Amino acid sequence: xxxxxxxxxxxxxxxxxxxxxxxxxxxxxxxxxxxxxxxxxxxxxxxxxxxxxxxxxxxxxxxxxxxxxxxxxxxxxxxxxxxxxxxxxxxxxxxxxxxxxxxxxxxxxxxxxxxxxxxxxxxxxxxxxxxxxxxxxxxxxxxxxxxxxxxxxxxxxxxxxxxxxxxxxxxxxxxxxxxxxxxxxxxxxxxxxxxxxxxxxxxxxxxxxxxxxxxxxxxxxxxxxxxxxxxxxxxxxxxxxxxxxxxxxxxxxxxxxxxxxxxxxxxxxxxxxx
Amino acid sequence: xxxxxxxxxxxxxxxxxxxxxxxxxxxxxxxxxxxxxxxxxxxxxxxxxxxxxxxxxxxxxxxxxxxxxxxxxxxxxxxxxxxxxxxxxxxxxxxxxxxxxxxxxxxxxxxxxxxxxxxxxxxxxxxxxxxxxxxxxxxxxxxxxxxxxxxxxxxxxxxxxxxxxxxxxxxxxxxxxxxxxxxxxxxxx
Numbered sequence: 001x002x003x004x005x006x007x008x009x010x011x012x013x014x015x016x017x018x019x020x021x022x023x024x025x026x027x028x029x030x031x032x033x034x035x036x037x038x039x040x041x042x043x044x045x046x047x048x049x050x051x052x053x054x055x056x057x058x059x060x061x062x063x064x065x066x067x068x069x070x071x072x073x074x075x076x077x078x079x080x081x082x083x084x085x086x087x088x089x090x091x092x093x094x095x096x097x098x099x100x101x102x103x104x105x106x107x108x109x110x111x112x113x114x115x116x117x118x119x120x121x122x123x124x125x126x127x128x129x130x131x132x133x134x135x136x137x138x139x140x141x142x143x144x145x146x147x148x149x150x151x152x153x154x155x156x157x158x159x160x161x162x163x164x165x166x167x168x169x170x171x172x173x174x175x176x177x178x179x180x181x182x183x184x185x186x187x188x189x190x191x192x193x194x195x196x197x198x199x200x201x202x203x204x205x206x207x208x209x210x211x212x213x214x215x216x217x218x219x220x221x222x223x224x225x226x227x228x229x230x231x232x233x234x235x236x237x238x239x240x241x242x243x244x245x246x247x248x249x250x251x252x253x254x255x256x257x258x259x260x261x262x263x264x265x266x267x268x269x270x271x272x273x274x
Numbered sequence: 275x276x277x278x279x280x281x282x283x284x285x286x287x288x289x290x291x292x293x294x295x296x297x298x299x300x301x302x303x304x305x306x307x308x309x310x311x312x313x314x315x316x317x318x319x320x321x322x323x324x325x326x327x328x329x330x331x332x333x334x335x336x337x338x339x340x341x342x343x344x345x346x347x348x349x350x351x352x353x354x355x356x357x358x359x360x361x362x363x364x365x366x367x368x369x370x371x372x373x374x375x376x377x378x379x380x381x382x383x384x385x386x387x388x389x390x391x392x393x394x395x396x397x398x399x400x401x402x403x404x405x406x407x408x409x410x411x412x413x414x415x416x417x418x419x420x421x422x423x424x425x426x427x428x429x430x431x432x433x434x435x436x437x438x439x440x441x442x443x444x445x446x447x448x449x450x451x452x453x454x455x456x457x458x459x460x461x462x463x
Contacts, residue, residue, distance in 0.1 A: 008299060008303050008322065008325065008326065008329075009296045009299040009300055009303070011326060012295075012296070012299055012326060012329050012330065012333075013292060013293070013295070013296050013299075015326070015330060016292050016295070016330070016333060017292075021330065021333065021334060022334075023288075023289055023333060023334060023335070023336040023337050024334055024335060024337060024338075025337060026337040026338075028337075029335075029337055029338040104338075104340055105340070105342075107432070107436035107437060107438065108432065108438055108439075109438060110438040110440055110441065
């Protein structure tokens with residue numbers, strides 16, 4: 001047995017000598033470890049950017065008006081939910097897990113711990129990035145590349161460029177002196193004369209020349225003329241909630257039957273606080 | 275080389291003096307040869323080739339040795355990975371002769387059995403156990419080998435197999451269940 005031991009030892013030492021083998025330098029291993037940790041951390045940062053863009057998309061889809069722009073909530077959800085950013089987050093978490101798993105001590109951490117840690121870190125960092133305005137930059141910048149995706153503000157403008165279903169948005173050009181109508185230039189540049197018979201004080205509060213508004217009205221059968229039932233400000237883009245309504249009601253007069261007939265009437269009435 | 279020197283100290287010395295590495299070879303040759311045999315490397319020539327490659331790889335990677343591990347776990351990890359590479363490259367099937375090793379495994383299965391006494395009284399031949407053992411997926415065999423044949427702790431197994439400790443525990447549990455299922459009906463729970 002001793003002879004055999006010596007024999008293997010001698011064989012190995014002879015091979016080391018013959019092939020001039022030397023231990024690989026320490027820096028190679030340190031560098032490899034640092035690169036894997038770095039790539040893992042970078043994946044978490046990219047995940048955070050995806051979260052910030054996703055929050056921006058979700059916050060700006062303006063879920064309150066889904067009945068005015070979509071037939072079903074599911075249809076709206078598919079258009080407005082940050083699915084792309086969710087998938088991107090999952091992808092970056094997978095990349096982060098792969099890299100951290102290949103660090104020197106990465107095997108000690110269970111998948112669940114690494115995945116949860118990456119999700120929480122990405123979410124916290126993503127919320128901070130969203131709050132600092134990075135979410136919009138990412139959503140609009142990166143989101144303009146995939147052919148199957150449109151940045152949410154572009155998408156939302158398209159939803160509100162649909163007078164045939166009673167949804168119209170754009171800039172208020174002027175309000176007639178009798179306030180019986182106002183002129184609106186939609187996002188495509190077309191001018192609309194919009195009658196205001198059914199509007200109330202909170203609606204008029206949004207009607208300032210130069211302001212961007214969304215108008216819910218009776219589905220239009222002609223071009224250039226529109227009957228408004230509700231007017232809402234276009235809204236801010238970097239907040240989670242925008243208080244709407246609350247203005248004192250100055251008229252008890254009911255809205256017309258025409259307006260009561262529009263599909264989102266009930267929901268918008270609740271939203272407005274009528 | 276003073277015999278009281280730890281493996282870790284000799285490994286540090288071997289970085290500058292390759293002769294010192296020879297002492298590590300002496301210390302681990304028999305243990306690792308037995309381990310490789312337990313992993314299914316039954317042909318002595320194959321075993322020596324794998325062993326030699328494992329030691330050379332260890333020497334080349336001495337600077338990657340993490341002092342937070344035991345040198346022994348690190349060395350076993352390299353030998354294990356070399357054995358797996360050998361099986362993959364040669365498309366060879368491991369072969370086992372459990373011998374006395376089977377007793378520890380059998381005792382553990384008996385402890386887990388609903389009727390320990392009945393299980394222990396039943397006669398299980400070495401051949402029956404080996405036959406069941408060889409049907410297990412490699413990861414289960416590796417886990418049982420380290421735990422019951424090599425007597426390794428879960429922490430050491432985690433370092434050798436490069437999986438979290440929780441996964442080691444799951445592997446052992448599932449491996450024992452799979453082994454019981456593979457035994458003749460008399461020994462089923």
